Amino acid sequence: MANGTAVQSVDRAIDLLEILTDLGGEAALSELAGSSGLPLPTIHRLMRTLVVRGYARQLPSRRYALGPRLIRLGESAGRQLGAGTRPHLELLARELGESANLAMIDRDMAVYVAQASSSHSMRMFTEVGRRVFCHSTGVGKAVLAQLPDTTVREIVARVGMPPATDQSITDVDALLAEMARIRSQGYAIDDGEQEVGVRCFAVPVPHAPTPTALSVSGPAARVTYEFGENALPLLHRVAEQISTELISAG
Missing domain, CATH: 3.30.450.40 (GAF domain)
Structure with a gap:
């Protein structure tokens, strides 16, 4: 949960990027759920937004990976x-x-x-x-x-x-x-x-x-x-x- 003035959805999205980094830059939806404690529908929605913005990408295997915009x-x-x-x-x-x-x-x-x-x-x-x-x-x-x-x-x-x-x-x-x-x-x-x-x-x-x-x-x-x-x-x-x-x- 976000505290103080933090925006919960932003807080959760950043958490997922950090978890993805800690997992080696690539993870399945179930791995993200296990590490974050968030419901699968929430993770899926946030990850889809990150994919659209280029901060994450989805591999042919359906696993998620860090996106190219993070390089910039x-x-x-x-x-x-x-x-x-x-x-x-x-x-x-x-x-x-x-x-x-x-x-x-x-x-x-x-x-x-x-x-x-x-x-x-x-x-x-x-x-x-x-x-x-x-x-x-x-x-x-x-x-x-x-x-x-x-x-x-x-x-x-x-x-x-x-x-x-x-x-x-x-x-x-x-x-x-x-x-x-x-x-x-x-x-x-x-x-x-x-x-x-x-x-x-x-x-x-x-x-x-x-x-x-x-x-x-x-x-x-x-x-x-x-x-x-x-x-x-x-x-x-x-x-x-x-x-x-x-x-x-x-």
């Missing part, structure tokens, strides 16, 4: 989010010589919204729009550290803690201890937790409208702990600049 919306949203922050990321990549990323939380996951690549031939590349689990990434942990422990527990309960590598944190109490450490020191480290041989230093973007984090990452042979000590003051300074711009834009 996603590209536009990505450009808008990334446009103002990209110069800051390019500065980081130029000054530090490694890839810089900006990510924010979206439906319990961290989503990358902007990136500037390293000039090295061996570099880290993260696709803008990619969604990752928060517990095993530097930006994700820096995002979670901005939330109360109760909220962190709720997020983990909903999405789980699947290990990306054998270094990933898989215990909620260990994750909460990590959150306390991040809040105390002001930064997060992903030490091969998302990808073997890769290290990442991440800092929160303070006071952002949505919990957001900034990171620099690369091969562990180059992104050493000494590298991190030198990089963190610049990361914090740039995070403050991005924060000011995000608040002004909001």
Whole structure:
């Protein structure tokens, strides 16, 4: 049910698009019903409207899939989010010589919204729009550290803690201890937790409208702990600049 000033039909249509995304971008009517709890006639009516508008499409198998008009919306949203922050990321990549990323939380996951690549031939590349689990990434942990422990527990309960590598944190109490450490020191480290041989230093973007984090990452042979000590003051300074711009834009 929609709350407050929300329009119920719009609320339900957006829910169905998000459920369709979570199900891999394609689902049968019965799967949408099982995940949404809505009656089949309601789902059918809403999905037909989304199909007519191009936000969904129906496959020959009668299953529904995400529609082409979402591409235009996603590209536009990505450009808008990334446009103002990209110069800051390019500065980081130029000054530090490694890839810089900006990510924010979206439906319990961290989503990358902007990136500037390293000039090295061996570099880290993260696709803008990619969604990752928060517990095993530097930006994700820096995002979670901005939330109360109760909220962190709720997020983990909903999405789980699947290990990306054998270094990933898989215990909620260990994750909460990590959150306390991040809040105390002001930064997060992903030490091969998302990808073997890769290290990442991440800092929160303070006071952002949505919990957001900034990171620099690369091969562990180059992104050493000494590298991190030198990089963190610049990361914090740039995070403050991005924060000011995000608040002004909001």
